[in-house]
Amino acid sequence: MPGLGLILRGSTSSIVTLLVGLFVFLSIRDQIVVFSNDGLSGVSARTLPYLITSAIILLSLLKIVSNAIGNLKGETDSLEDGPKEATSYLRVLLAFSAIALWIIILPYLGYEISTMMLVASVMIIIGNCRWWQIVTLSLILSIPVKHLLANVFRVYLPSGSVFG
């Protein structure tokens, strides 16, 4: 009996879509409260979400099954679920964390400081930059931008609760 790993190889994305579809399907009852249907049509606010999620679940299952059959036959589907070139997921994760951190500290430290930190970290992650480029760009993107937005466009970015 071939291992589960072999059968499911290449189906990562379809498993994810299946699970998400299932989760949303199950949460429809809770999330959408209906009192009545639309007139005499029998359609309600839940109809379309049920249809959509059912279709997602079916298609995901279809893909998993056809993938499994292909795997059992020994075909290798090189297009499915695989990065071709070398990708540094670590850098992507770092970039994501930098943005997430920006979102978290923005209300406290204000736009200028948070953005300075974000720009500097992103530039370090990408690499290939001189230190003076990092400093200059961080300063330009934080302080003048905030004032430009406030005075010309009347768009106010937060100044941070720490500073009152």
Added chain:
Amino acid sequence: MLENILYAISVVFLWQNIVLILLGTAIGMVFGALPGLTVTLAVTLVLPFTFDLSPESGIVLLTGVYCAGTYAGSISAILINTPGTPSSVATAWDGFPLTRKGRSFEALSVALHASVLGGLISAVALIFFAPMLAKAALAFGPTERFALTFFGLTIISRVSGNSLTKGLISALFGLLIATVGVDPIMGVPRFSFNTFYLYGGVGMIEVFIGIFAVAEIFNQIGKRAVAGVLSKDDSRRKIIRWNAIVPHYWTVIKSSVIGIVIGVIPGTGGSIASFIAYDEAKRSSKEPDNFGKGSLEGIAASESANNGVTAATLIPTLTLGIPGNTVAAIFLGALLIHGLTPGPQLFENQGGLMYTIMISFILANVAMYIQGRFALKSFDKIINIPPGILLPIILTMCLIGAYTISNSLNSVIVALVFGCVGYAMIKFEYPTAPMVIAIILGGMVEESMRQSLILSDGSAMIFLTRPIPLVFFILTVFVTFFPVVIQQWRKWRKTAVTRNLKSFRENSKDSE
């Protein structure tokens, strides 16, 4: 009528109004090109300044912003794969691959010419066909709107690239995202997960910023060999030749007409027009496989259509007092503040003003062309900036843009979440075009379908018994299945010929 036209020309060409047009188009271009700032926002911000101007000057200013803003969405769509306005989504499909190949200048050039031509044709339609088209627009009720938007949805099958299943799943998730928010018919919240922010639904712009810009930034960061420029720019072609657009003249005309027709229907919007025009251009093109990989024709179709919408949305606004889209509603508001009430009597009583609006559209497109030519040369240099500097700038702009949408971090969080989703889609090769189409059209499709079913007491026959939906239904079936049928027929013919040839040879061998 002639004296009205002469009056209009004399007013529009006053030096103050010329200055206003140039100012308006400049503002529009800036807002349209920056992701997160849309043309609607630009028009909203400019509106208060029109109160102190004369009605004609106010209109002139708003027109400049509107036309240029719609065009400028193509700039960021082409250069950084993030449409500056929803109506430029289809432009990114071919624009960004061209940037990757170093041909961004060509793409930008075609986009400019196509937009200007689309806008001019639209202005002509406004001048000559306004009342007629307006009457026709009223015939579009819920059933007709469903037929139109459903047809738009089926384009998904043609932009899914290699894997139809992946495209469908992508689209289904887009539809699901479109259902988040308050239900249009029953008024109950859906999928709000107890956060009040999601009552208003997941905003389109922050989703685009996430799926396109943030995801692409992640993508670039992830590539190990992040050295040098994003693409080598072909610096020879620095002159914008107007005859670059000539080979595509028929596409431009067709797409502009599609834009006009859809623009006239209230509540539809530039995106549907650009999708349908793109789809039609691909269908009738001699090189359909180029679409999605860098077809200038595709860019021409998308941009002529979305600028074709501009003047057309004013047709129902001015003749019926029913705004064609959000920007038209703002135009309406501007007129109301000056004490003018749109409608047929407006044409009779204020004919001069009406023709002023029409002439200013023409002037706005000309101003846009002039400024565009100057601007393109510098825009194009943007991609020469090393990614280490360019990416942080784009990222910051996107985060600010997302923030201004809701004046809070909520929309930034949405952008980041969709950035991850978009990145996953890139890595697992799920096409983003279907999801985006579904998000844009999903709400309209569901709302019009349910309205129609209420009217018909649940009978689906209503979609086949009325003339316009029937036409669209037949069109949908035709366009979806016709290419498949042709393909099969060609295959069959080939095998039949080969078979005949074989048996002929065998026969002639036997007879020897």
Added chain:
Amino acid sequence: MYEKLMIASIATAATIAAVSMASSQANFPNKPITVIVPYGAGGGTDTTGRFLAKEAEKHLSQPIAVINRSGASGTVGTAEAAAAAPDGYTLYFGASDALITTPHSLKVPYSVDDFRGIVGVSYAPSSIAVRTDSPWETLEDLLAEKDTDTVIDRGHSGVGGVHHTLLKTLFLETGIKFRDIPFQGGSKAIAALRGGHVDLIGGTPGAMLASVDAGETRILALSSPEPLDAFPGVPTFKEKGLDIVATVEWYLLAPNDTPDEVVAILEEAFLKAASSDEFKAFTVTRKQESLVRNGEEIMAKLRSDSEFFGEIINK
């Protein structure tokens, strides 16, 4: 040497902080004021709010920026306004729906008590309208459809709003059969009426202006307490024996905890703006009725309206 520098900078910083804190209380306003409109730009409420702001700027020393926060029938903007800092720099200009009717059908994180009034500027009745080629010439013709098999397709601008509620009450009391078609926004409903897709709509008469003047639409009745000069010949529900009286109010509010001195300054400026000839002329063009109320009066009206609609909706 360094200690002196340190002390000097701390002292300066403290002074600046103290002065800026004090100045934000004293001589209000000393920076621009923001007014949140919970609907899209260009709409009826938005244009009214912008016109009012333009008038009020003449009486305040600072500019007034109107921003739109639309979504979910106006609840998104209203929630943001309710949660804003009560310092008088963020105000709210709305029409009845989001505060009075919608909270009874949607769970929203605010209520009328989260606000205090600055001014009420105008109101408009709700109305029902049909096409000029429809078989109903007067309200009586429509009421005669009771107990017949005619099913009327009625359209309106949104579930849970003032117009929808009034339509529900009307059809419920008279027993006429109907199909209910909600639209996203009044202009789509008007378009549907004129295109022949629905038979009757409920909405503010001002929005139907263009269609009436074009001779395409006919207003059958108003829901105001008395007949209005702006609509000669159109009866009210009340005078025809139906107890359907409700109006859409336009008002400017501030968060509840805004200090009294600040509110007094705002009230004075905006009362002048709303009573000005320019603004009154504007309301005429929009077919609104000018009725200027001060802060307390408008809050009283809003509270009673909220109760009134609460009863109807929860019946």
